[in-house]
Amino acid sequence: MSVDSINSLANSQSGVQNSQNIVFKNVEHKVGIMEKAAMSCVKCAKCVPTCTIYSINRDEITSPRGYLDLVQAYSQGRLALDLSLKNAVESCFLCTTCVTQCPMSLPVDFVIERVRVDVAKKYGIPLYKRFLFFLLGKRSVLNLVFSLGFYFNPCLFKDENGRKRLRFGFGNLKNRVITPLNRRSFLQRFNGLIESKNKDSMESNLQDSIKNEKLDSKENIESKSQDSIISIESNPQNPRKVGIYIGCLSNYNYVNVGVSLLKILDRLGIDAFIPGKQECCGAPAFFSGDIKNTTRLIKKNLDYLVPLLSDLDALLVPEATCAAMLLSDWHHALEIESEVFGIDNAEYLSKLESLKKKTFMASKWLHDFTRLDSILSKRKKSQTKITYHDPCHARKVLKIFNEPRNLLKNYALKEMAESSTCCGFGGVTIQSEKYDLAKKIGDKKAWHIAESNAEIVSAECSACRMQIDDSMGRNNVNATFKHPLELIAESLEKT
Numbered sequence: 001m002s003v004d005s006i007n008s009l010a011n012s013q014s015g016v017q018n019s020q021n022i023v024f025k026n027v028e029h030k031v032g033i034m035e036k037a038a039m040s041c042v043k044c045a046k047c048v049p050t051c052t053i054y055s056i057n058r059d060e061i062t063s064p065r066g067y068l069d070l071v072q073a074y075s076q077g078r079l080a081l082d083l084s085l086k087n088a089v090e091s092c093f094l095c096t097t098c099v100t101q102c103p104m105s106l107p108v109d110f111v112i113e114r115v116r117v118d119v120a121k122k123y124g125i126p127l128y129k130r131f132l133f134f135l136l137g138k139r140s141v142l143n144l145v146f147s148l149g150f151y152f153n154p155c156l157f158k159d160e161n162g163r164k165r166l167r168f169g170f171g172n173l174k175n176r177v178i179t180p181l182n183r184r185s186f187l188q189r190f191n192g193l194i195e196s197k198n199k200d201s202m203e204s205n206l207q208d209s210i211k212n213e214k215l216d217s218k219e220n221i222e223s224k225s226q227d228s229i230i231s232i233e234s235n236p237q238n239p240r241k242v243g244i245y246i247g248c249l250s251n252y253n254y255v256n257v258g259v260s261l262l263k264i265l266d267r268l269g270i271d272a273f274i275p276g277k278q279e280c281c282g283a284p285a286f287f288s289g290d291i292k293n294t295t296r297l298i299k300k301n302l303d304y305l306v307p308l309l310s311d312l313d314a315l316l317v318p319e320a321t322c323a324a325m326l327l328s329d330w331h332h333a334l335e336i337e338s339e340v341f342g343i344d345n346a347e348y349l350s351k352l353e354s355l356k357k358k359t360f361m362a363s364k365w366l367h368d369f370t371r372l373d374s375i376l377s378k379r380k381k382s383q384t385k386i387t388y389h390d391p392c393h394a395r396k397v398l399k400i401f402n403e404p405r406n407l408l409k410n411y412a413l414k415e416m417a418e419s420s421t422c423c424g425f426g427g428v429t430i431q432s433e434k435y436d437l438a439k440k441i442g443d444k445k446a447w448h449i450a451e452s453n454a455e456i457v458s459a460e461c462s463a464c465r466m467q468i469d470d471s472m473g474r475n476n477v478n479a480t481f482k483h484p485l486e487l488i489a490e491s492l493e494k495t
């Protein structure tokens with residue numbers, strides 16, 4: 001449900017005549033983003049049983065309708081923003097399960113994100129987060145930090161069953177499974193135009209012929225005898241070209257995700273363009289209430305990316321969290337900044353609309369707009385057992401869950417129980433200050449993976465990957481994690 005539709009719903013339910021103000025205790029009170037959603041809740045409790053935090057902390061205060069009650073009281077000045085309220089709102093995993101369960105799709109996640117901005121204003125952003133967000137906004141410094149980390153790898157980390165753990169435990173990091181480090185990031189290795197070498201014999205896209213009405217399908221579509229792949233003659237004058245928005249975890253840690261996407265695009269005869277000055281999407285800062293750092297990154301990205309779009313068929317994002325940021329949360333963040341700081345973001349909201357028209361999660365675009373699905377159908381089947389975890393940002397926010405599964409058809413897919421429940425990543429605060437909560441949710445996910453007997457677990461999200469790898473390591477689950485793009489690229493490489 002959009003904030004606009006909440007406006008009218010909230011007004012009708014509260015009997016409010018003026019859409020922006022209510023009279024509470026004889027004082028005119030400005031109705032903001034938080035209160036509009038809170039006033040619309042009918043307390044039906046449909047959201048409660050599936051709430052991630054409620055499943056481990058059986059207290060209605062930490063449940064969607066509990067949050068909405070608290071937020072309503074806070075926004076009306078009946079409840080102080082004290083440490084208990086701070087603790088409650090920081091315990092939400094922002095998984096959006098409640099939004100999908102609520103008959104009115106009330107945006108509980110958006111409300112929590114909004115309150116976290118007030119928390120950050122009142123209590124400040126902890127030093128470790130300020131340092132992290134500073135690094136995420138300074139690519140040159142972060143490149144250096146990761147390169148140094150790579151060279152000191154053997155001193156810092158030890159290998160245990162193929163997973164890296166810190167040698168020296170401190171705080172919550174003790175025994176954590178750590179993400180891999182690379183000497184050079186994806187964006188340091190790849191930049192600008194990367195032309196496909198397969199354009200002349202392109203196993204190409206039926207969608208091309210639909211999109212380009214000049215093409216006569218009878219003349220241009222031909223069967224390819226070798227492996228019966230329907231092929232369209234290359235159109236060197238107008239090759240397809242897509243941009244890649246890589247995301248920080250794939251840029252620095254899981255570089256093979258981007259490399260796999262390049263291999264797939266190359267195989268499809270599609271040129272790739274990597275915008276070298278792309279910035280972090282701002283998710284870590286946004287989920288921590290640091291709205292200023294978030295919107296600074298959003299605006300830098302919009303100023304840089306939008307002018308590039310006219311030359312691109314699409315902008316592909318191989319990470320669910322980053323894709324959901326661009327397609328959903330950037331709008332929320334710009335709205336919150338306008339409400340809290342009175343900044344007019346109309347120009348950036350308009351740029352964002354242009355960006356959204358061409359932005360897709362990678363699996364969605366490859367599935368819907370190319371012949372990849374058909375090409376994979378002709379490939380050799382693998383006996384490798386895999387299971388798929390649905391990232392919340394993919395399944396619940398972007399409604400993407402069939403596409404990656406279809407593209408993984410060459411593997412023996414065994415669904416785990418509760419594949420769409422949250423993995424327990426939850427963001428920087430949960431991973432650092434509330435790691436015990438992340439562990440409890442992660443343990444359940446690890447057990448479901450173990451029960452599936454899969455050799456490989458896959459999900460189109462590197463934040464889920466970090467959390468699931470850590471959970472599997474703690475629970476001695478031997479499955480390995482691969483991004484669906486890595487599995488698809490491997491499948492294409494097999495004859």
Ligand code: SF4
Nearest residue numbers: 051092093095096098
């Ligand atoms: S976003 Fe997830 S954890 Fe937070 S209230 Fe909703 S269901 Fe619960």
Ligand code: SF4
Nearest residue numbers: 041042044045047102
């Ligand atoms: S499902 Fe929606 S309306 Fe019902 S209690 Fe939860 S948030 Fe309120």
